[in-house]
């Protein structure tokens with residue numbers, strides 16, 4: 001060996017041996033890490049620094065390069081990107097936690113009993129409840145408000161149905177809102193029987209009453225969000241799309257995130273209201289690590305349960321009734337026109353096939369073919385069989401909630417009839433349109449659990465395993481698709497696929513440790529999976545008690 005080569009080799013050895021090992025914050029190992037990258041790869045270890053993932057791979061390789069302040073032995077458990085809920089109501093859920101929970105009540109009597117208890121514990125102000133569903137009762141008719149009037153003559157009461165598209169108010173609340181028998185309005189109804197108000201309110205009529213409910217104080221607002229965040233972290237959610245907030249709520253959220261109280265990442269769509277359009281126009285889109293505001297939530301039609309969804313042909317169980325649009329087609333057109341001239345996103349609630357067709361055609365007029373604007377249709381529940389292609393042709397993103405399929409399957413066929421129901425909750429068909437599909441829950445309409453979303457998407461059964469073969473399983477998603485829908489595709493629907501949704505280097509260290517493998521556990525075991533730990537930006541925000 002020549003001397004020069006020897007010297008070179010010598011120095012190379014020295015440099016390699018002493019190569020400075022880089023400092024990192026956290027090394028997690030002994031895990032099956034689902035990276036959710038394009039090849040759906042897995043890794044056994046992961047290094048985190050400054051809130052971001054810097055490397056995944058084999059433990060030995062990672063240790064050669066990095067020395068971490070903290071090491072976590074995951075004990076053979078399973079790691080996924082934190083779940084992103086592409087359609088929910090985080091603020092609404094939080095305020096719901098401060099009201100009477102009527103979800104799962106089996107009769108009107110049970111609701112009355114719950115309200116008695118709740119009102120004894122909460123002695124002031126409006127009595128607000130949420131979550132009843134007359135389809136769960138033996139008598140499936142809407143209730144009327146006589147008992148509420150007797151029990152609470154001086155205290156306003158407003159109880160919304162599970163889908164938020166129907167509610168019952170007592171006389172006091174109706175008085176405050178100025179609703180009398182014979183009151184008429186567009187896009188809603190205050191039910192009258194034998195010349196008297198029953199207290200049942202549909203769609204826009206609910207807003208007339210709920211607009212009279214005093215808005216929460218700062219302190220109440222903060223408590224509701226902290227409560228909501230705690231429950232969401234415990235379920236592995238690290239980003240939530242809040243569909244339809246006011247700019248005032250955004251301002252309050254900004255403060256809570258800035259002072260570190262609120263760690264949840266939020267993608268917020270502002271409601272279709274002039275003040276909100278003015279706000280974003282004036283301030284421009286908002287983008288921080290935890291907050292992204294660039295979308296508007298527009299309300300196309302109502303819901304299927306209350307027969308407010310707008311259908312092309314009448315309801316199969318209510319001849320002559322088509323449901324209705326919540327605004328005129330001209331209104332949707334003018335909003336689309338305004339948004340198309342700015343770098344904002346349009347996200348419109350559409351459930352019925354007519355509601356969807358109206359919105360699809362309005363979007364198509366401005367999108368004019370393939371594009372990357374990611375305008376969304378929220379729910380996209382009942383699609384006419386000839387309209388599916390409008391999604392793909394104009395790159396319109398259907399944003400769907402798999403648990404709606406398994407919650408509605410008991411009566412969706414009654415509303416829609418045998419033929420029409422086949423192109424409802426058609427998640428696979430919708431996925432094929434653009435090759436990707438964001439998934440959400442619509443909580444608090446549904447439970448917040450992302451595991452229920454996953455189960456409904458892939459198994460298409462209720463929690464009791466009904467129906468035996470699954471519901472319309474030709475539209476089931478694969479496990480990989482469902483996981484992508486709750487992570488990287490949800491991120492993409494928010495223009496955030498470069499910062500979250502997978503565990504690739506450079507992305508936020510938002511991840512969860514589960515006790516079982518979401519991808520391989522058998523169907524029945526999916527709903528028994530537990531979140532052991534949740535991390536946001538490398539910070540542990542939840543740990544399951546042993």
Ligand SMILES: [Zn+2]
Pocket residue numbers: 087088089243442
């Ligand atoms: Zn919703």
